Amino acid sequence: MSHIREGLRPGGRSARVQIAIHKAVNELITQIGSDAITVPMIANHAGVTPTTIYRRWGDLPTLLADVSLQSWQPETPPPDKGSLKADLYHWFEEFVDEMSSGPGRQVLKDVLASQQKDQTARCCGFTLQQVQHILQRAKERDDRSIPTVDDILDGVIGGLIYRIIFLQEPPSVDHLHRMIDRVLLMARADQEQS
Amino acid sequence: MSHIREGLRPGGRSARVQIAIHKAVNELITQIGSDAITVPMIANHAGVTPTTIYRRWGDLPTLLADVSLQSWQPETPPPDKGSLKADLYHWFEEFVDEMSSGPGRQVLKDVLASQQKDQTARCCGFTLQQVQHILQRAKERDDRSIPTVDDILDGVIGGLIYRIIFLQEPPSVDHLHRMIDRVLLMARADQEQS
Numbered sequence: 586m587s588h589i590r591e592g593l594r595p596g597g598r599s600a601r602v603q604i605a606i607h608k609a610v611n612e613l614i615t616q617i618g619s620d621a622i623t624v625p626m627i628a629n630h631a632g633v634t635p636t637t638i639y640r641r642w643g644d645l646p647t648l649l650a651d652v653s654l655q656s657w658q659p660e661t662p663p664p665d666k667g668s669l670k671a672d673l674y675h676w677f678e679e680f681v682d683e684m685s686s687g688p689g690r691q692v693l694k695d696v697l698a699s700q701q702k703d704q705t706a707r708c709c710g711f712t713l714q715q716v717q718h719i720l721q722r723a724k725e726r727d728d729r730s731i732p733t734v735d736d737i738l739d740g741v742i743g744g745l746i747y748r749i750i751f752l753q754e755p756p757s758v759d760h761l762h763r764m765i766d767r768v769l770l771m772a773r774a775d776q777e778q779s
Numbered sequence: 780m781s782h783i784r785e786g787l788r789p790g791g792r793s794a795r796v797q798i799a800i801h802k803a804v805n806e807l808i809t810q811i812g813s814d815a816i817t818v819p820m821i822a823n824h825a826g827v828t829p830t831t832i833y834r835r836w837g838d839l840p841t842l843l844a845d846v847s848l849q850s851w852q853p854e855t856p857p858p859d860k861g862s863l864k865a866d867l868y869h870w871f872e873e874f875v876d877e878m879s880s881g882p883g884r885q886v887l888k889d890v891l892a893s894q895q896k897d898q899t900a901r902c903c904g905f906t907l908q909q910v911q912h913i914l915q916r917a918k919e920r921d922d923r924s925i926p927t928v929d930d931i932l933d934g935v936i937g938g939l940i941y942r943i944i945f946l947q948e949p950p951s952v953d954h955l956h957r958m959i960d961r962v963l964l965m966a967r968a969d970q971e972q973s
Contacts, residue, residue, distance in 0.1 A: 697891045702947045709945040739958055743937030746945075751903040753896045764933055767965055774964075 605631040606638060610652045619649060619691070643701075650699035653692045654707055662718045669723040669731065673741075673765045676719060678758060680712070681745060685755040693750055712742060730776035732768050740768035799825040800832060804846045813843060813885070837895075844893035847886040848901055856912045863917040863925065867935075867959045870913060872952060874906070875939060879949040887944055906936060924970035926962050934962035 609631035613622050624645050628635040642648040663676040683689045696708045716737050723731045732740075741764045749755050756764070803825035807816050818839050822829040836842040857870040877883045890902045910931050917925045926934075935958045943949050950958070 694891070697888070697944060705945045705947060709941070738941065739938035740934060740961075743939070743941035744933035745937070746941055747903070747932065747937035750891060751899045751940075753899060767934075770968075771961055771965070 602631075602633060602637065603641070606633065606641075606648070607652050607655060610648065619695070622649070624648075644699075646695070646699040647701050647704065650695040650701065650704040653695040654704065654711075656688075657692050657708075657711065659711055659715055663715050665722060669719070669726070669728050670765065670769060672719045672722065673737075673769075674762060676715065677741060677745070677761055677765065681749075681755050681761060684746065685749045690749070693746075697750075709742075713738070716742075730769070730773040732772040736768050736772060740771070741765055796825075796827060796831065797835070800827065800842070801846050801849060804842065813889070816843070818842075838893075840889070840893040841895050841898065844889040844895065844898040847889040848898065848905075850882075851886050851902075851905065853905055853909055857909050859916065863913070863920070863922050864959065864963060866913045866916065867931075867963075868956060870909065871935060871939070871955055871959065875943075875949050875955060878940065879943045884943070887940075891944075903936075907932070910936075924963070924967040926966040930962050930966060934965070935959055 606627060609627050610622070613626060613630055622645070624635050624638050627648070628638055638648060642651060663672060666672045666675045684693065692708070696704050699705075713734055717734055720731055720734065720737075741761075744764060745756060745761070800821060803821050804816070807820060807824055816839070818829050818832050821842070822832055832842060836845060857866060860866045860869045878887065886902070890898050893899075907928055910928055914925055914928065914931075935955075938958060939950060939955070
């Protein structure tokens with residue numbers, strides 16, 4: 586399966602076609618829901634041939650995941666709440682709210698249905714970049730015991746997403762704080778040992 | 780969406796119909812692949828009406844998830860390797876191998892496509908029951924610091940599954956052992972504090 590072509594020249598023919606197709610998908614989702622959409626419908630609505638769509642995205646689930654993720658890209662870095670712990674608490678509270686909302690669950694569903702490594706990696710790329718930003722800020726504050734992105738993935742993100750998609754029940758705020766506290770505690774223990 | 784009716788009388792009409800439909804799905808998956816299957820095809824192959832299928836499962840993704848999960852149900856309790864740590868190492872090494880294999884990823888895909896709480900909860904129910912079995916055995920061995928199922932979910936299972944479905948890269952055995960070690964260490968710290 587081919588990669589989605591990124592980095593199109595803005596305003597170029599290819600970029601305009603992509604914008605038209607994304608717009609058609611969003612309009613059709615509003616009108617008839619994403620389960621009823623077909624590639625010929627999107628092509629017709631966007632004024633392109635189905636081949637154009639298949640050539641760029643490969644299949645419908647990949648296109649739907651691409652459109653979902655486009656709207657999910659974070660626009661700003663995580664707000665500075667004064668400390669690593671406060672930054673993580675704040676950012677993950679919003680993350681849980683967003684991912685367990687209707688649109689958040691739809692993004693997860695679209696991305697997982699596509700089964701494209703491009704899409705799934707892009708989806709967690711957004712999350713890991715934001716976490717990286719928080720950890721980098723902690724370094725600049727001269728915090729001494731900072732967990733790694735992998736620590737946060739294994740100790741916070743994985744459990745949250747598992748609870749949202751499998752148990753279909755997001756953790757409570759207290760539970761979330763406990764997960765974050767544990768990762769911070771382990772980082773402190775690792776730092777004291779070294 | 781209705782629950783799948785479980786606990787059918789073995790040998791009853793309903794149970795026989797269910798077996799015929801599951802068999803038809805498995806045969807069609809082998810013949811044409813799961814992406815090409817339709818409800819009328821399954822009905823025709825099993826000698827039932829499509830209505831029978833819709834009445835019991837609601838939709839095709841739910842039926843496919845049900846069939847996937849049927850073959851995924853653990854048949855034996857986790858083997859006894861002599862200690863809690865050895866039991867967890869052994870069981871999770873197999874779990875990672877299975878879930879990141881082709882059939883394992885297909886089960887995850889089918890279950891997530893169904894988006895039915897019944898199916899997703901049943902899927903993680905299998906996992907959590909096996910973990911519970913290991914923890915119960917540790918209690919019987921008089922281990923003093925035993926993590927909870929929630930600790931294992933947050934500290935091991937979530938991260939593993941996230942890595943498999945989003946990063947599409949299972950953790951190394953060393954990484955897996957480190958995740959388990961951390962959960963055991965935290966349980967020990969909790970026990971010493973209390």
